[in-house]
């Protein structure tokens with residue numbers, strides 16, 4: 001029994017939505033529809049399958065593109081390119097410089113009072 005050439009995966013694709021070729025139809029490296037002979041076959045993980053509408057064929061047609069030639073349609077699925085966000089750093093709190101008691105060499109309290117000798121340091 002022969003497997004029909006129009007495999008199911010094409011029918012299940014959404015129009016104009018790039019999907020990883022490796023996900024929908026894994027197999028040997030293949031070529032981008034635009035690069036064609038100009039390039040060596042690429043791993044399918046690097047290629048996008050896009051289903052285009054066809055004026056006569058209701059089910060449309062599917063082409064593979066490399067990331068360079070991927071048509072400007074919807075954004076690739078979020079899973080493909082996880083966006084890296086730089087961790088947000090909390091704004092550094094201004095460092096409070098406290099005076100030191102000239103006699104005891106200890107930091108005085110917020111009110112300027114030395115906890116050792118009781119001096120008030122401005």
Ligand SMILES: [Zn+2]
Pocket residue numbers: 032033034035036065066067068069
């Ligand atoms: Zn290409």
Ligand SMILES: [Zn+2]
Pocket residue numbers: 101102103104105114115116117118119
């Ligand atoms: Zn003191």
